[in-house]
Amino acid sequence: MKKVVLVTGANSGIGLALCERLLSHDSQIHLCLACRNMQRAKAAKSALLVSHPDADISLVRLDVCSIKSVFEAAEEVKRRYERLDRLYLNAGIMPNPQISLKGFMNGLFSRNVISMFATGEGLLTQQDRVTSDGLQEVFVTNLFGHFLLIRDLQPLLCQPGHVSQLVWTSSSNARRSAFSLGDFQHSQGVESYSSSKYASDLLSVSLNRHYNTRGLYSSVICPGLVMTNLTYGILPSFFWTLIMPIMWLIRLFTNTFTLTPYNGAEALFWLSTQKPEALDPRAKYHSMTSGLGNNYTLPRKMDIDEEMAEAFYEKLLQLENRVRKKLKSEEDELDAYRSYLHQIE
Known part of the structure; x- marks a missing residue:
């Protein structure tokens, strides 16, 4: 039986690079690209088939920012497959990133320049918004939508005698100082991306505690500093033209500057x-690239409090219960309205 691998956010950047590498290593897997934009997903599939013409690739529409879309995608996946071997939780956003130009210029000519570029600490803020489901957009896209997907795909992920794997794409920007258990959606702060990535680190630890006995294991990776559409959106294009030579120069001295999606997917x-x-x-397993371009993976202990991780997991379960009830209520109201229209026709 072919291994079934599902990758969220697979149509570009690190997700697409990962798909290419997985197929190059094992052409016998069944690869499912879970993407919000189906036109881009079809383009990604076509690109993969150029280099791997015999690859077994399917598509499923998934917008992790939409609760309804997550549940619909999970149902579709359960209809198609009997089990799921690996689930890469890679989709993510950093909406409207804002740069402190003063902080940028000061950091550019300081001894902290490498850390500034690698983590964005003291440099990046984001303008978050509330979704139609009443949730913070970054939180639901980067974390909660994936959490609901895992919960709904339990029948495929947790099967007797079978081992399955979850892999979260986290970030060097995942900092404990940006996360608050009292505001885990980060509605009151300006570092929603950092908060959501630290939340994924916390959740991975809790998932292992609750699911390892059922054959499901969770890991977290950091891709390093990678130049993707998300990264390029942080600064105007002319800035990148100016500083890219500096980035490649820094790469000679720090192995966290992976720069390309291929390297970031290591x-x-x-x-x-x-x-x-x-x-x-x-x-947390870090993608690393030497100055000579050699890729390797380096594990580093995460700054995680297990009691906080467990408390966060319980809060997510409570939130899950609320959103499921809300969605059920909305569906019941819609059904009642349709029935009323049918009666008066």
């Missing part, structure tokens, strides 16, 4: 070659 790919049950549940 840890994601490496985890696919490991036994999930043998991995450290409290480690």
Whole structure:
């Protein structure tokens, strides 16, 4: 039976690079691209088939920002497959990133320049918004939508005698100082991206605690500093033209500047070659690229409080219960309205 691998956010950047690497390593897998934009998903599939003409690739529409879309995608996946071997939780956003030009110029000529570019600390803020589901957009896209997907796909992920793997794309920008258990959606702050990525680190630890006995294992990776559409949106294009030579120069001295999506996908790919049950549940696996362009994966312990992780998991379960009830109520109201229209026709 072919291994079934599902990748969210697979139509560009690190997600697409990961798909290319997975197919190059094992052309016998069934690869499912879970994407919001189906036109771009079809283009990604076509591109993959150029280099892997015999690849088994399917598409499913998934907008992790929409609760209804998550549930519909999960139902579609359950109709298609009997089990799911690996689920890459890669989709993410950083909406309306704002740069402090003063902080940028000061950091550019300081000893902290590498850390500034690698983490965005003290440099980046985001303008979040509330979705139609009443949730913070960054939180639901980067974390909660994926959490609901995992919960709905349990029948495929947790099967007796079978080991499945979850892999989260986190970030070096995931900082404990940006996360608050009292405001876990980060509605009161300006570092929603950092908060959501630290939340994924917390959640991964809790998922292992609750699901390892059922054969499901979760890991977290950091792709390093990668130039993707998300990254390029942070600064005007002319800034990147000016500083890219500096970025490549810095790459000679720091291995966290992976720069290309292919290099950034290194840890994601490496985890696919490991036994999930043998991995450290409290480690974040970092994609690294040497100055000479050699890729490798480096595990580092995460700054995680297990009690906080468990408390956060319970809050997510409570939120899940509320959104499911709300969605059910809205569907019941819609059904009642349709019935009324049918009666008066």
